Amino acid sequence: xxxxxxxxxxxxxxxxxxxxxxxxxxxxxxxxxxxxxxxxxxxxxxxxxxxxxxxxxxxxxxxxxxxxxxxxxxxxxxxxxxxxxxxxxxxxxxxxx
Numbered sequence: 001x002x003x004x005x006x007x008x009x010x011x012x013x014x015x016x017x018x019x020x021x022x023x024x025x026x027x028x029x030x031x032x033x034x035x036x037x038x039x040x041x042x043x044x045x046x047x048x049x050x051x052x053x054x055x056x057x058x059x060x061x062x063x064x065x066x067x068x069x070x071x072x073x074x075x076x077x078x079x080x081x082x083x084x085x086x087x088x089x090x091x092x093x094x095x096x097x
Contacts, residue, residue, distance in 0.1 A: 019058045021086035022071065026053040028079045035074065043067050053081075056088070 020043075024032055032055065033045040043059040059067050075082040 016061060017058055018061055018064050019056055019088040020067070020084055021048065021088060022055050022057060022082060023085050024053045024055065024082040025079050026051060028082075029053060029055060031078065032074060032082075035070065039066075039070060042070065054085075 022032075029047065029050065033047075036043045036045045036057065042063050043057040046056040046058065048054040048056050057067065071082065071084065
């Protein structure tokens with residue numbers, strides 16, 4: 001049987017996804033997408049405006065801190081222009097328009 005602690009954690013399933021919108025150098029967009037895939041798909045990258053370097057990164061609330069660490073490293077070592085410009089939360093009507 002599962003312990004009470006594990007059952008309690010399983011009952012608190014997150015219901016909200018986190019959709020960060022980042023702006024980066026358009027030439028680095030593919031690299032950033034591949035990094036996200038390389039970290040066992042910590043976030044699902046989606047191109048919003050390719051020519052402007054705007055990407056959506058859709059992730060679980062459990063991975064937000066890890067995602068911030070990865071983005072900070074990418075900014076420091078690969079693309080100093082990278083910045084988070086928004087958090088769309090789980091409002092998919094805004095996220096897909």
